C-alpha cells in the first residue's frame with residue numbers, strides 16, 4: 001500500500017509528463033507483479049464498485065475524531081474532497097508505530113473485496129482499525145478505494161509508455177495487451193511485460209484506436225491535397241469489427257463488446273470477411289443513404305431487449321474506413337493508401353450493412369473547404385483528413401489524422417438554475433441550466449458545466465447567490481438575467497424532449513454580458529433553423 | 534465582569550487605559566502585538582510594543598514614535614497595567630495582557646506553539662478573558678513536526694539541485710522567510726538568494742541574534758548569474774513572469790499552512806506546497822485556550838465563528854469579535 005500511495009503522491013504532485021512516466025516506470029520495476037497488476041488496473045481508469053457510501057465513512061470518521069457534523073461540513077467545504085477531509089481530521093490519532101505494511105494486492109483481496117456485502121456494524125471496526133494504523137496519505141488512498149473514487153491524474157498513454165519502457169517492448173504492443181477484458185493478477189502483469197512479438201491472446205481483442213486531432217492550423221499548411229484522404233466525419237459509435245477464430249466481434253472505442261447490439265452487422269461480416277480481418281470504422285444509424293441522428297443509434301444501446309421494432313426503427317451500418325489486420329497479419333505499419341485499397345476490395349460486396357466511407361475528391365484545398373460546407377446538410381460533423389502515406393498509429397498522436405469540423409451550432413440562452421459542482425468546486429455554483437424562449441416562457445434546453453474561466457465562475461457564483469429566487473435542495477432558481485452563448489456539437493429535433501430538441505455536448509462559449517434576456521433565442525427560431533438546414 | 538477591551542470602528546479599544554490594540558485606523562495611542570501589516574498600521578500618534586518588535590516596526594512605520602517594553606515588564610497606562618508576553622509567531626510578536634483590579638484580559642495577536650529557532654517561544658498567560666486568533670480553526674489543520682516539513686523542503690532543494698534547476702520558494706517576507714533560513718541551517722551552510730523585500734528583515738533578525746543561512750539579494754547579482762541548484766526565497770507577490778525568467782528552469786513551491794489541503798495546493802499552480810505555518814493549528818488552539826484557564830474566549834481571524842461555536846458546545850463561554858485581521862493570507 002505504501003508503495004502505491006507513494007506513486008499516487010508522486011503523480012499527483014507533478015504536471016510534467018516525463019516525471020510521471022519516470023515515477024510509473026520506477027514503480028513497475030520495483031513493485032511485486034501482483035501489486036503492479038492492481039496498480040495498472042486503477043491507473044487505466046478501471047473501477048470497482050464502491051465498497052461503502054462516503055456518507056457512512058464520514059459518519060464513522062466524525063465519531064472517531066470527535067468532530068461534530070456541522071464542523072465536518074465546514075471542513076469539507078474547505079477541502080472539497082470527502083476522502084481527503086476524512087484523512088485530515090483523522091491525522092495524528094494513530095499510534096506512533098504504524099501497522100505493518102500490507103501490499104496493495106493483499107489489501108484488495110484480503111481486506112477490501114471481502115468487505116463487500118457485509119452489514120455496516122461489521123464493516124465499521126475493520127475500517128476504523130485500518131485508519132488507526134495508516135499515515136495520512138495512505139488513509140486518503142484507502143478512503144478513495146473504499147468509496148470507489150480513486151482517480152489518478154495520468155492518461156492511459158503515459159501508463160503504456162512507462163510499461164513499454166520497462167518491458168522494452170513497442171508501445172502499441174503494450175497498448176494492445178491492455179485492451180479488452182483482463183483480471184488484475186500477477187500472471188497478467190507478467191504478460192504485459194513480455195518482450196514484443198507474437199501474441200497468443202484472446203482472439204476477440206481489438207487494437208488500440210488511433211484518434212484524430214482537431215485541425216489547429218490553416219489547411220493549406222498540410223501540403224498538397226493529393227497526399228491526403230478526405231472523408232466525412234461521421235457521428236456514430238467508433239468501433240472495430242473483428243473477424244477471427246470463426247467469429248465476429250464488435251468493439252466500441254470505450255472497450256465495450258457490442259456485437260449483440262448489431263446482429264445484422266455480425267451476420268453480414270461472418271461469411272463476407274476472411275478469418276484474421278480487423279476493420280476500423282463507425283457504426284451509424286442509416287436510412288436511404290444518409291445518417292440518422294445519434295439519438296436514434298442510442299436506442300440500439302439503451303434498450304434492454306432488441307425487439308424487431310427497435311431493429312427497424314434504428315437500422316445500422318458499419319462505415320468502414322481502415323484495415324488493421326489482414327489474413328491474420330497486423331498491417332498497421334503499411335501506408336494508408338494500401339490499407340484503404342485492400343479495405344475497398346473486402347467490402348465491395350458488403351452492402352447494405354457494411355460500407356466503405358467514401359473518399360471526397362477535391363483537387364485543391366478551397367474545393368475541399370466547399371465540400372466541408374456541405375457537412376451540415378449531409379448530417380455529418382465535417383471532414384476527416386488522413387495522410388495517405390501514414391501508418392495506423394495509436395492514441396491521439398498528432399499529425400496524420402485531422403478532424404476538420406464545421407463550427408458547432410450556437411444558441412443564446414438564459415441561465416435559470418444553478419447548483420454546486422463536485423470536487424474542488426463543491427463550494428461554488430458551477431452546474432447551470434439554460435433556457436430559451438417559447439411562447440413567452442423560458443424552456444430549459446441544456447445543462448452545461450464547462451467553458452467559463454475561473455474568474456468568471458467566481459464572479460457568476462457571487463451574482464447567483466445574490467439573485468437566488470428559490471432553493472430546491474442544492475438547486476437554486478435564479479433571476480433570469482444572464483445570457484450565455486452555448487455551443488453544441490449536435491442539435492436535433494426530438495419528440496422525447498419537452499423542448500422538442502435534443503442537444504449533444506453543450507458547452508458555454510461566451511458570457512454575453514452585452515445581451516439582455518429578451519434577446520436570447522427562441523425555441524421556434526431554433527426549430528426553424530434545424531428544419532430548414 | 535469588566536469589559537477591558539472592545540472593538541469600535543478604529544480598533545480594539547481599552548477605555549480604562551485610553552489606548553487601542555492593533556488599531557486599523559489612526560489613533561492617539563496604539564499598542565501593537567507584532568509587525569505584520571494587518572496588525573501594525575501607519576498613522577497613529579504613539580506606539581507601544583514588545584522591545585524586540587521595535588526594529589521591525591521602525592522599518593514598517595518610518596518616522597513614528599515607537600516605544601519598546603521588555604517582555605514580561607508591567608507598564609501602567611491610565612487605570613490599567615499592560616505587559617507583553619511572547620506569542621511565538623514572529624520575532625518580537627507578543628500577546629498583550631491588560632489588567633485592572635485583578636481582572637485580566639489577554640489579546641493573543643497571532644501565535645503558534647511549534648518551536649521556531651528565530652523567535653521567542655509562546656508562553657501561556659493565565660487570564661479571565663482570552664482573545665484568540667482562529668486563522669486555522671478547523672480540525673483539518675494540524676501541522677506535521679516542523680523538522681519533518683523542513684526536511685521535505687531540503688530534499689526538494691537537493692532534488693532540484695541534482696536536476697540542474699533553481700528552487701523558488703514563496704513565503705512571507707517577514708517571519709516565514711527567516712524561520713525557513715533558520716530551519717534549513719540544520720542541513721547546510723549554503724548561501725540563499727532572497728527577494729529585495731526579504732533582505733532588510735534578515736538584517737533585523739540577525740541583529741537580534743537569530744542563526745540563519747547566509748543570504749544574498751537577487752537584485753545584487755550580476756546579469757547572467759546562474760541560478761541552477763540555488764534556493765531563492767520570495768514573497769508570493771513576486772512570482773510574475775519577468776521576475777521569474779532570470780532563474781531559468783525552476784521548480785516553484787509555496788510554504789504556507791493553506792498547503793495542507795491538496796485542492797488549494799493544486800489550484801495555486803505551484804509545483805510543491807509545504808504546510809508550514811506561523812499560526813497555531815487546531816489542536817494547539819484548543820490546548821492554548823485550556824492552558825490560559827480563561828472563563829471566556831473571544832475569537833478573531835479566519836474561522837472565528839467555527840471556533841467560538843465549537844467552544845460553546847464544549848461548555849466554554851465564547852463569542853466572536855469583528856476585526857479586519859487577516860491571518861495568513863491565501864496568496
Ligand SMILES: [Zn+2]
Nearest residue numbers: 567569622643
Ligand atoms: Zn501575523
Ligand SMILES: [Zn+2]
Nearest residue numbers: 643858859860
Ligand atoms: Zn493576524
